[in-house]
Amino acid sequence: MKIFNKFILSSAFFAGLIAVGLTGSSLARNKVTANINVKLENTVQAIEAALRLEIVLMQEIDTLKDDVLIDNNNSDIKEHHQEFEIQLQKLETLLPNAKEIQDIRRRHQFLVRLSNEIRKSNEASPNVDLDDLKQDFRAINSFAKDIKLFLGDLTDRNHEKIIIVQEEMDKAHETYQRVTYGIIIAIVLIFISQFFLIMLPLINSLEKLQKGASAIATGKLDYRLNINTKDELEQLANEFNRMTGKLTESYSEIIERSGELLKLNRNLKNEISDRTQAQAELQATLDELKNTQAQLIQTEKMSSLGQMVAGVAHEINNPVSFVYGNINHVNDYVTDILELIELYQQELSSPGEDIEEKLEDMELDFVKEDLPKILASMKMGATRIREIVLSLRNFSRLDEADMKEVDIHEGIESTLLILQNRLKSKPNRTGIEIIKNYNNLPKIECYPGQLNQTFMNILSNAIDVLEEGRDTFGMQNPQISINTELIDNKKIAVRIADNGMGMSEEVKNKLFDPFFTTKPVGKGTGLGLSITYQIIVDKHQGKLYCVSEPGKGTEFIIEIPQHQKRESNEVMESEKLGVMSEELGVMS
Amino acid sequence: MRKNNSSLNKSAAFLLVTIVAFFYAGCSNRVSTTNSLAIPPAVAVSNKNISALRIGVLPTQSPEEQQRMIEPLKEYLEESLETKVNFRVASDYKRIVEWLADGEIDMAYVAGVSYLEALEAGAEIEPLVAPIDKYTGRPWYRAAILVKADSNIKTLHQLRNKRFAFVNKSSTSGYLMPFSALNKLGINPEQEFEKVIYPGTHAKTLEALKNGDIDAAATNIPYYRKQQTMGKLRPEEFRVVWKSPPIPPSLIVVSKRLPANSIKKLKTSFLNTPEGLEDIFGGQSAGYTTIIDADYTPIRELRAKLSLETEKVK
Numbered sequence: 001m002k003i004f005n006k007f008i009l010s011s012a013f014f015a016g017l018i019a020v021g022l023t024g025s026s027l028a029r030n031k032v033t034a035n036i037n038v039k040l041e042n043t044v045q046a047i048e049a050a051l052r053l054e055i056v057l058m059q060e061i062d063t064l065k066d067d068v069l070i071d072n073n074n075s076d077i078k079e080h081h082q083e084f085e086i087q088l089q090k091l092e093t094l095l096p097n098a099k100e101i102q103d104i105r106r107r108h109q110f111l112v113r114l115s116n117e118i119r120k121s122n123e124a125s126p127n128v129d130l131d132d133l134k135q136d137f138r139a140i141n142s143f144a145k146d147i148k149l150f151l152g153d154l155t156d157r158n159h160e161k162i163i164i165v166q167e168e169m170d171k172a173h174e175t176y177q178r179v180t181y182g183i184i185i186a187i188v189l190i191f192i193s194q195f196f197l198i199m200l201p202l203i204n205s206l207e208k209l210q211k212g213a214s215a216i217a218t219g220k221l222d223y224r225l226n227i228n229t230k231d232e233l234e235q236l237a238n239e240f241n242r243m244t245g246k247l248t249e250s251y252s253e254i255i256e257r258s259g260e261l262l263k264l265n266r267n268l269k270n271e272i273s274d275r276t277q278a279q280a281e282l283q284a285t286l287d288e289l290k291n292t293q294a295q296l297i298q299t300e301k302m303s304s305l306g307q308m309v310a311g312v313a314h315e316i317n318n319p320v321s322f323v324y325g326n327i328n329h330v331n332d333y334v335t336d337i338l339e340l341i342e343l344y345q346q347e348l349s350s351p352g353e354d355i356e357e358k359l360e361d362m363e364l365d366f367v368k369e370d371l372p373k374i375l376a377s378m379k380m381g382a383t384r385i386r387e388i389v390l391s392l393r394n395f396s397r398l399d400e401a402d403m404k405e406v407d408i409h410e411g412i413e414s415t416l417l418i419l420q421n422r423l424k425s426k427p428n429r430t431g432i433e434i435i436k437n438y439n440n441l442p443k444i445e446c447y448p449g450q451l452n453q454t455f456m457n458i459l460s461n462a463i464d465v466l467e468e469g470r471d472t473f474g475m476q477n478p479q480i481s482i483n484t485e486l487i488d489n490k491k492i493a494v495r496i497a498d499n500g501m502g503m504s505e506e507v508k509n510k511l512f513d514p515f516f517t518t519k520p521v522g523k524g525t526g527l528g529l530s531i532t533y534q535i536i537v538d539k540h541q542g543k544l545y546c547v548s549e550p551g552k553g554t555e556f557i558i559e560i561p562q563h564q565k566r567e568s569n570e571v572m573e574s575e576k577l578g579v580m581s582e583e584l585g586v587m588s
Numbered sequence: 589m590r591k592n593n594s595s596l597n598k599s600a601a602f603l604l605v606t607i608v609a610f611f612y613a614g615c616s617n618r619v620s621t622t623n624s625l626a627i628p629p630a631v632a633v634s635n636k637n638i639s640a641l642r643i644g645v646l647p648t649q650s651p652e653e654q655q656r657m658i659e660p661l662k663e664y665l666e667e668s669l670e671t672k673v674n675f676r677v678a679s680d681y682k683r684i685v686e687w688l689a690d691g692e693i694d695m696a697y698v699a700g701v702s703y704l705e706a707l708e709a710g711a712e713i714e715p716l717v718a719p720i721d722k723y724t725g726r727p728w729y730r731a732a733i734l735v736k737a738d739s740n741i742k743t744l745h746q747l748r749n750k751r752f753a754f755v756n757k758s759s760t761s762g763y764l765m766p767f768s769a770l771n772k773l774g775i776n777p778e779q780e781f782e783k784v785i786y787p788g789t790h791a792k793t794l795e796a797l798k799n800g801d802i803d804a805a806a807t808n809i810p811y812y813r814k815q816q817t818m819g820k821l822r823p824e825e826f827r828v829v830w831k832s833p834p835i836p837p838s839l840i841v842v843s844k845r846l847p848a849n850s851i852k853k854l855k856t857s858f859l860n861t862p863e864g865l866e867d868i869f870g871g872q873s874a875g876y877t878t879i880i881d882a883d884y885t886p887i888r889e890l891r892a893k894l895s896l897e898t899e900k901v902k
Contacts, residue, residue, distance in 0.1 A: 145877075149859065
């Protein structure tokens, strides 16, 4: 049943019960009370009548006794008899069912008869025997006693009746009270039953609903309410269950879809990461390729350049050796010839005209004077050629592919020597000043050729910059400062700084990228610093910094550990010959 | 959830308190009303009757006749008392007195003298009712001395040297009253009468007179009248020579050991006896009436006087 109906019905029942109970009990009580009151009044009247009757009886008896004693036949005994009868009738009307009335009447008849007899005997013989008199008295007393006994019974019964009536009244009152209590209990019971039959299931259902809601809220979508109260709440529960069902369907759909989405997303992510990886791989491959290309170019260059340089050096070395080796002999010979000429002049003081003319023409004195100088100069030139060749060989180090302990300063010096030509001042340009600030360095374990190449790259770049500055901006005091120092007895640092134009941040960021160059096409490959970086960082576990600001020059800082770790050696195999400065190439 | 629970508990507690309050109010109300309407302890009228009422009866008439008279009385008493009634017919007056003294019977029909004798024998009894004489309308009766109608005896003095019958020595009317009357006149029956017999019952006494065995007989008026009414005696056959002053009647005594209300009930039953129920004493009664011990004072005095004189004579 619906809660509304339940409430309405139970409340109506409740109200009806109270109304019926209260009205009924009150009516019944009033009726009973009225009834009882009537009875009570009746009984009281009866008692009064009985008392009156007794009084009449007493008077009658007194009169009768007087009659017996004084033979008064004119007494009003008859009136008394009548009076008694009247009172008795009254009593009879009050108590129509009292059997005592008939008994009293019968008893009274004895009395009446006795009084008649007495009157008769009085009339017959006025002088009565004393014994007879006494007996008459006794008879009167006896009859009176009989009547009084019945009257007493009557009165007692009426008293009892009063008590009974009172008891009835009490009982009625008690019944009324019981009914009242019954109604109160019924009210309470109805309250309780309303509570237990309506409220409690309601509360339970609400609790269930709440539980269900919270269960749904926590995601238990398969939760179903089980409410069978056949009321609004059941409808609500059914709606709830339907809702939950729908929700479950939708949710599962969402789950399915989101699963699909997740799968898609995962696939996408995978794809992205694959692509990223591929890209990275591609990039790596590209970088590698670039490196390889650079290396290849370098290798190619170097193989050809190196071979050429080595060949040129070698080829030059031989003729220079001829020149250099024979100059001393030439000098000896020339000295000898000149001394011979001296002797000739001393012995032939006047030579022929032809000779004189020749002498004149030849300026023999000048030749004598100049020839040793020429020879000395030639010797110096040859020496220098030898040195250059030595430097070239030293630079290419074709014979030194392995890690060696070398003096860094030596490498720097040989590099500077190679670059000498570019540093010197020429008639149309000022030279570049090299400021060396060498500290005491231990021998460094390294690939000397590669390290020389880095010096070459950095220095030639510096020279390029300074030349550009000098030529373009009329720079007056181009300088390159080279500092070396030992740091913590572990590594050495070489700082090569120029006072050129410096470079922008943008350029600086791409500085070590392969094929990045600021030089005009055909002048640079963009590999120099890239290779330098590779050599320092990769092959020597060193560090290469660049400190530069536009207009404030550039400083490259090379840091190389004093001792190399062994494993890195093998990597260098391929560059045994290869790594060579492009500048060198350009230069040669 | 938690909050809900607590509120639920709260409401439940409230309900409980309300119920308790209701009940408490109801109880207190009840107590107070009961107090105000306190019923006085009911006057308990015990309806408990004696298991069986034992009634002793004097042998006044012949056994068959007595039985005939007892039967309707028994029925009436059993009906009105709602208890069983056993009549025991004694062989003679003495037996009744003995029974009363021994408490073997609860009630008895006795003559006035027997009542006094029983009291003297220590019986715990009290007078209950006595029959009212149909003719006099009074509870008392008179003793009488009868002679045959044709007898020449006119006065008591003429009884000297005649044959005389008393009923028996316990009979009030049949012995005590006539004897005392004779005594008063200075007549000593035992010495001055030719013959004195004691037939035992009024019937036998009158039988003896009728048969002419005796010249005069002592009896009482009610019995004599009854015999006439019943047609056993013809009125013209006898003549009353002497009538005694009124004497207290034979009576019904009841044991004091019976409960007071039972005694009262008995008395009421007898007072209510319907007319026509025969007097078991043989008289013609118009009913019963209340009687008290004081009513027997004359007999008591008479007996005392007689016994004194008897002693004197002896």
